[in-house]
Amino acid sequence: MGSSTSLPKANTTFSLALFNKLSDDNKTANIFFSPFSISSAMAMVMLGARGNTAIQMSETLKFQDCQDDVHTSFGQLLSRLKTPGASIGLSVANRLYGEKSYTFKEDFLKQSRMHYSAELESVDFKNMCEQSRVKINSWMEKQTKGKIKDVLAKGTVNELTSLVLVNAIYFKGDWSAKFSSSDSRHARFEVNKTDTKPVMMMHKTTYFPLAFIPEVNCQVIKPAVILSQAVFLPVYIFLEKQLTYETFVEWTHPNRMKNTEVDVRLPRFKMEETYDLENVLTSMGMVDAFDVGVSWALCFLGDGCRSGPRRWERRVSFFASAATASAAATAAVASSSSSSGPPSPRSVAATAAAQAGQ
Template structure:
């Protein structure tokens, strides 16, 4: 998780799916080296022509009305009314991402636009995220703002009983703890132990079993911080797939203890994306978004990701907003027994769409807030 590089001990929560789909929409209008770098960042360079169709197919699957979970995605482009955009870009955005288009006056009415944007976000994230655009974010140089609002709600296949939740200590590191409400249940769950990372993995399905939460819990706090350093160093996308493969997991009757928690995070992704070799998009001397306007007059000035998650006895609720701004260029805790899974120290968690094996959300819980 690249977001953890500058935050070794804090909580993290984000949506790889939401960030990727927002960047893919932007890539529709990218050309030349800008498009190449974005494609490599999205790991889509070998299927540029298909990546948008793949997102559209996945969105259709996740948003289908009969799904046993709620997954809503709303995309909107705010464009400066005096700045023309190519019909191809607008048509493709609508076709693949169901993007709404709003023509607005950034030059003289940016405050009105800001209020409208925040109202739209609040409406499309069931009130979980109320304000994403600050007073200084929009100005007369703004030409295009892209928003992706994603909301997920999944009920556990087997609820935690409210009556079994109890007060406990959550160990931040070996000799430091904070109080937490600990949820408790016993039942049959898929699990495994990864010796090379010294961690347990538990799969907790949501109703319908199409979506699951996968929790990676170190068996002990081995370092002087959160105990996650070894796991995060070992974990790669390839190992994630191998470790969580159904053939690797075994079903056991397990005593599960999981803290009730709520996280709300905001990330400026410019630095993270630049570190992943997506640099030209942010450089007004090199960027090429001529597929949007027909001219090389747009620069990607800001990519913001806001995330909210609430995990409690009945369900998990997660909400995300991605924003892309374009401007005119001018003590040791041992838990070795697989029959218990007691998450009373820092862990990683992922929410996966099982039919496609796509990671919808990812996070690190280190400290109750």
């Protein structure tokens, strides 16, 4: 086993690994996702994972070398993610929706409450699956201040669904140096060496922490929403393979950043992305969790029902202008292919929507 690590390091390492994988799958596409929403929702699922499935999930999420218990660390991290000031709003919410006719393991419910503040709400999946789906979507929409809607599409849950685990994140904060709408200008955004696109560019000339990374011919700037934010500006090269936890920490270290007067131009944008997370996570090593032939036994249910995560749904929305607001939601649905059979894996979808500017 390697040297011990912290949960933030594990989450960052997973984030960059997922970013690399999505980049490999499509080298020219925009990529937008919330790694913390994925990690925290999957960590809740790990409370019930056993054997090789738990090992694979831990290794894929980069938890295997955490010096402390992962769930205890998540609980401590979630408790620290409180609003640090009046200009920032940050909330993270988790919830369980369980089929009302099932009895869930008390230890699983206890650990979910203790570490993730996730309470169980009973719903009638067997007889009112569509109404239950709408109820879950409404909760996530409320938690994300209306930014995230319809995470669970029709057909995602059915009469065989036993449990849905959901995570919702909402953030809103001001830029440390605000962009004025009156300073936005029409400009050409350079997609690559030869292609450009017309955009409305937000503009600000002021002092920001700035660093130049000569080994990859890249600038790093922190236009800094009050919480940490870094923008990498490469000169027509792909950074994905060079971005590791170690290089990320090195390139954004305060000692390397110099407060410099910079003419910053950031495009106002809107984008929507959809990912098949089942294929992505399987290729990253989480195989047994989606293998119909493996009884990975989440142990959610008191009767030992073999019910596994049939579908993962993610939708992310990001808004930024004079103030920034972002939201993310993740839902894991546990179902069986029959009333008594093993889980039936389906496609795993992740949808991300992003918008910046007014």
